[in-house]
Amino acid sequence: MACPLPVVTVKRALEESPGEALKVLLDGGAPRENVTRFALNRGFSVDEAEMDGGYAILISGAAGETLAKKRQKSGETVMLVASDRLGDGPEELGRLLLKNFINTLVEVAEAPDRILFVNTGVLMATEGSEVLEALETLGNHGVEIASCGVCLDFFNCKDKLRAGTVTNMFTIVESMLKAGSVIRV
Amino acid sequence: MVKDGDFIAIFNNIHRVMKAEKILKEKRLSMLLIPAPRALKSDCGLAIRYAETDRNAIEELLREADLAPEEIYRKDGEAFTRIDAPSE
Numbered sequence: 167m168a169c170p171l172p173v174v175t176v177k178r179a180l181e182e183s184p185g186e187a188l189k190v191l192l193d194g195g196a197p198r199e200n201v202t203r204f205a206l207n208r209g210f211s212v213d214e215a216e217m218d219g220g221y222a223i224l225i226s227g228a229a230g231e232t233l234a235k236k237r238q239k240s241g242e243t244v245m246l247v248a249s250d251r252l253g254d255g256p257e258e259l260g261r262l263l264l265k266n267f268i269n270t271l272v273e274v275a276e277a278p279d280r281i282l283f284v285n286t287g288v289l290m291a292t293e294g295s296e297v298l299e300a301l302e303t304l305g306n307h308g309v310e311i312a313s314c315g316v317c318l319d320f321f322n323c324k325d326k327l328r329a330g331t332v333t334n335m336f337t338i339v340e341s342m343l344k345a346g347s348v349i350r351v
Numbered sequence: 352m353v354k355d356g357d358f359i360a361i362f363n364n365i366h367r368v369m370k371a372e373k374i375l376k377e378k379r380l381s382m383l384l385i386p387a388p389r390a391l392k393s394d395c396g397l398a399i400r401y402a403e404t405d406r407n408a409i410e411e412l413l414r415e416a417d418l419a420p421e422e423i424y425r426k427d428g429e430a431f432t433r434i435d436a437p438s439e
Contacts (some may be wrong), residue, residue, distance in 0.1 A: 262369065262384070267372060270386045272352050296383065349361070 168255040170305030172199050173204045176306045180210075180225065187226035191239070194221060200306040201225075213238040241346020242279035246338075247287035254349060264290070267351065268297040278349065281330075282338055287351075292318070293326040301329035314338065352385050353426050358401050358434075360413070361387060361428065371418045378412060381405050390431055392398040393426060412419035 172192060179188055192198045198214075198221050206214050210227040251260025252267050268290065273275060281304070283291050290297050291313045305311055311330025318324045318332060342348050353359060362368045372384050382401040387393035399420070400410050413419055423435040 170414075258369065262397075265384065266386055269352060269384075273386060299383070303352075 169303060170200065173200050173308055174310055176201050176204065176225070177310075180205075180208075183192060187224060190225065191323055192223060193219070193222050198223065200310075204306070204308050238319040240349075241344065242341070243276075243347050243349065244345040245349045245351060246276040246342065247283045247340050247351045248285050248289060249351075250286040250289045264351070265296055269300045271301045272300045276346070277304060277307055280312070280341060280345075282312055282314070282333065283330075283351045284317055284338065286317075288313040288317040288321065288323070288327075291327055291329040292321075292323045293328050295328070298328050305330065312337070335347045352377065353388055354399060355412070355428060356403060357426045358406055359385075359391065359424045359426065359431065360399045360410075361393045361422040361424070362399075362418075363394040363396070363421045365411055366395065367408065367418055368395060368399065370416070371413055371420075374412060374416050375409060377398070378408075380409050380412070382409060386431045388431065391422075395405060417424070 172190075175235075176190055190201060192201060195209075196299060201223060202212050202214070205223075205225045210225045213224040215222045215224075226241035248262075248270075249260075250264060252263035253260055262293065291293060291301060291311065295301075301311055313327060313330060313334045315324070315334050318327060324332070360371075362371060368384065372382075375382050380401070382399050382405065385398055385400045386397070387396050389399040399409075410423070411421075420435070422433060424431040425434050
């Protein structure tokens with residue numbers, strides 16, 4: 167699995183079975199570091215053992231339960247990025263502002279749970295985008311990143327997606343309706 | 352966003368940062384426009400980040416284009432060290 171998929175997969179597993187310990191088998195290097203950092207940041211305990219060809223990482227603790235309860239209460243924060251610009255006005259300024267907005271997300275403590283890219287917003291997650299580094303970092307912090315498949319298809323860049331996964335309108339609509347808050351960018 | 356050893360150029364003017372980014376991109380120099388770290392004061396909140404390997408090429412090009420940064424810092428651990436001579 168390429169980064170940040172391991173973190174996203176672990177995050178889902180922890181949310182699906184709150185309170186249960188989770189054993190993850192990983193290669194060394196970035197996935198191991200990212201998964202460990204993610205679990206520790208969320209208040210879990212982490213034990214790891216070296217094994218043939220990689221590591222077994224045991225994630226346990228009550229943090230999962232607390233996290234799941236908090237989620238149920240306040241809901242997820244979903245960010246919808248529907249353009250490659252932030253605000254109206256000069257195009258050049260709008261592009262710069264959106265770039266700076268996404269890069270700033272990395273620097274603040276509260277990240278959204280999910281970022282959905284639609285329309286020209288998907289160009290933020292494709293080859294040549296200047297926020298790929300930020301999106302990778304966000305992904306490694308457990309932020310789910312997904313781009314609208316129709317939009318990627320429209321811009322002929324389905325094979326150029328470099329951050330997150332492809333999603334469809336069902337998932338986009340459902341996650342917006344289920345969210346505690348939706349931030350429209 | 353900013354790793355140990357990275358260089359940060361501050362311009363204090365949005366038009367100058369945008370111009371600087373444009374000419375550096377045209378020359379395909381490796382850099383990134385980033386939010387200026389909170390520890391550094393920047394009027395426009397933006398900065399250009401680059402690695403030591405690109406430092407000479409980038410700073411020379413900016414000087415030639417009359418876009419020399421207001422201040423240049425290097426990230427050293429948790430701190431930022433000012434490395435350009437403060438202007439007279």
